[in-house]
Every structure is written in structure tokens, then in C-alpha cells.
Amino acid sequence: MADKITSRSQDYSQWYIDLVRSAKLADYSDVRGCMVIRPNGYAIWEKMQAALDRMFKETGHVNAYFPLFIPESYIAREAEHIEGFAPECAVVTHGGGEELAEKLYVRPTSETIIWASYKKWIQSYRDLPILINQWANVVRWEMRTRLFLRTAEFLWQEGHTAHATRQEASEEVLRMIGIYKQFAEEYMAMPVIMGKKTDSEKFAGADETYCIEAMMQDGKALQAGTSHHLGQNFAKAFDCQFQTSEGKLDYVWATSWGVSTRLIGALIMAHSDDRGLVLPPKLATRQVVIIPILRGDKTAVIAEADSIALALNKYGIPAFVDASEQNSPGWKFAEYELQGIPIRIELGPRDIAEKKCIAARRDTLEKTDLALDNTLPLQVSEILRQIQQSLFDKALRFRTENTREATTFEAFKTAVEKGFVIAHWDGTAETETKIKEETKATIRVLPSEDDYISRYNMNEPGICIYSGKPSAQKVIFAKAY
């Protein structure tokens, strides 16, 4: 008997930790708050990177790399920025055995070091826009950590763009949050709500922050990606001006946007079950495992299994055979379910005699017979498509069922324990803070998606749930990770 995973109903938080560790996605390290991303976990990240990187390139972005170390004077340049980040930074004071003349901050994000470069690169409107992304690690000295969701060091991508006009930067901010939404929904099969953060939740140094928010299986919200309009804040801090086509000087407009390995945590908490990981096919490095039932003429069974794998691979479906005799079929079933392989094909002498095999779906655990002929790859690819779709549908249904509207604070308090709550807010930070203090719930997002807005009449005026003052719109509250 291998590792037992705590059930979700018993202890959701422990379930998550058990799953991450027993599916070998990540491990704790001896460094506080830092994790080791194991091959199974890293494979998911590589799939995410590949898809996102392609989407970035398709929208005109290029990759580059900036230093890990940021001089203290750079970090300090933008007032709000340092105020927000300094408390959670690791700082290098010594190098080569000697104390440094200027301390170096291990990047918590790279706006400052990048804008120091942009200042050198930008003179004219002809140098704009700059559309750079970097894949990197960052460090934030978190007080409390959780595997993938919040660790002291994590991997991410950060896009940093420079534009000639506010409008152009605004378009970029929306374009990228849109890409994140598309990625979350198409690849991760995780529905998200796209919209704006309130002032208190926005990025340190930004004018506006857009985000995508997802609902986890315990009803809590998880911010899965952010895109910031930085206005001219960093350009001013780094004195980055350019000459316009009319010959005037203006400060450069900036954006930044990012997603991190936190997405792996989101993926787990969106779909997985008590048996282990459930991976959407589009993020599975191995989509099909073939398990031969080794009895009778073993050689013949293995040969047939191999030929199925070959046919699937040729068709573009990554499949592999586990023909080891060390473990029983039952052991393998459990193991690959734990690892989230989307489809398991069982193949024994009886099946071969009947010219069929059995396909078991990881998400629904349903088993169906598949004809063992040259249509097999087509049949398998159809099941993969269904899994991808049905994961999304199920998550969306769950989110809808756990989204409630509240018109009184009493109703709000009850509802917010179980999921998202849509309610009127007077727009003040004071009210937001009070509600957080009393319920631990925060305003997750002011949706900017038309269908969501119209569905819940988000823009209809009303009365604030807490203060009773006039409210221009409804917002989404939830407890969050």
C-alpha cells in the first residue's frame, strides 16, 4: 500500500499537501519556504511555458533576461514600489568575502532593473514599443508558505512593455490579461473571471491592476494572473523620456504582467480528486498509459501494447507502455491515477482475442471498450477532447453553483463561507477593510467581461451591502488564497 491521501472532505488543505507530495510534484527542501519542483511537477510547468511562450510570441513579444540582483538604489526609486516590496525582500550584503558598497536585492519582480535598461534604450518614439518577456525565478520572503501557491522562491514569467501612449499601454494590459484568460480556460480547463482589482489590491507602483480569478474546489478564490498598467510611474522614477513624432518630450508608458508556478497549484485545486491529480490533456506530458495484463502469451500482449503506443505516438498522442512485472496491474492503475494521466488503456489476452481494449478516463473513472483497429487513435483523441471539455464544464458548473448574490450583510456573511458572493460596494477602501476584518473576505475582482456583467447585472446601481451608501456597481467578494 502506497501513500494515502487525506480526503478533500476531511481536510482540504491536507489533501492538497498529500497530493502534491505523493504525486511527486514537489517536495519540501531544507531551506525554509523553498520547494523542490520534481520532474512530474516541472513537466506541467514546461507545458504551461510552451503554450504561453507561443502566445506571447504570436502577439509580438520577445524574450530576454535581466539580472537576479537589483541595486538597492534602483528598488528605492519608485516610492510605492519599495514600500510594497522591501519588507519581503532577501538582500545580499556580502560578495567575494567582502561587504558590498551597495546592497543587492534579490529580485522580487524586475520593474526597476528593467527600466534602468529601458532608459538607455529609448530615445525616440521610433524605439517604441518595447515588448519584452522574461522567464525567471523571483524571491519573496513570505512569512507563511504553501507548495506552489506561495513559496519564498518561485518561477514565473514577467512581461515588461514600454509604449508611446497611455492608450497603447492600456491595450497591452487588456491584451495580456486576455491571453491569460484564454490560457487558463483552453489549456488548464479552469474558468476564470477577468477584471480589475480595487486600489488596495493592486500592484505596488501600478495605476491599475487587472487579474483573472479562479474558484478552487473549496470555494475559495485564487488569483491566477495579473496585468498592470504602470502609467508613467516607472518612467518618471528612472527618468525615461522619449521624443515624440512632433518633437516633444514625454515619459514612456509602461505595463507589466505575469503568471507563476502558482498556476500548478491552481490546476491541482481546480480539478483533482481524492485519488490524486487530474490533468487536463493539454497540459499532460503523457496523455495515455497502456497497461498490458501479463498473462498467457505475455510476449504477444506486450507486442500489441507496443504497437498501440506506436500508433498513438504517430498520431501525435503521447502514450507509453508500462510492461514492468515488478508491480501488479492494480498497483499501476492506482499509481497513474495518482499522477493524473488522462487516459489508461488496459489490454489483456481476452481483449486481443475480441479485438478491443479498455479505456479508462481519469476524470470520470469511466471505462469504455475501444475497437482495436486503425481507428483507435481517432477514438482516443476524441476521448481526450471530451476530457478537456468536461473538466472545464464541470469547473464552470461548480463556480456557478457556488456564486451567490447577497443584499444584506447577514446573508453575505453566510454566503461568503461557501464561495463567491456578488454584492454592492460603495467604492471606499474603508468599507473594503471593514468587510475584510469582519469576514476575512476581500474584493477579488470588478469583472470586465460583458457576459458576466450582464448575467449578474453588475453595473446596476444599488445600496452598499455594508455601509448602506449608494453603490455604482456590484463586485465579487471571496475568501482567497
Place this chain on the structure above:
RNA sequence: CGGGGCAUGGCGCAGUUGGUAGCGUGCCUGCUUUGGGAGCAGGAGGUCCCGAGUUCGAGUCUCGGUGCCCCGACCA
């Protein structure tokens, strides 16, 4: 930084009034098995977190330290 918990074979744990360390699982060998985490036999594997103290004798008692995890405040 507050509150709680844990530290003993790889992993999960037990260890009584102090007597020289054991169980499950995993690992290695062999045989039998194989359609939902197989069985039997044999075997390897320990600085009991660190330091000091009490004692003839400490995994166990005393004092001091360290590390990690969980719950809160802060955060992608």
C-alpha cells in the same frame, strides 16, 4: 511575529516506572503471481535533531538551543 504540533531505518509511526531500539511500508535476493495498490521465504538499512546536565546506565528525566510543519496577521 503570536498560537499549536512534530523531530527515532528512505517514508509513516510505536517505544510503559530510565536497562542498550521495534512495527508498518518501501528497498535488495529468490520463487510463486498479475483484469483495482498480490503472496511466501530470506536479507540490508539507525549519530533516536544538536549541546550540556542528572544517573552505574538516557530515545525516555532536567536545562538550553536548532530545524520543519500547521493555524493566524502580510502576500502571486
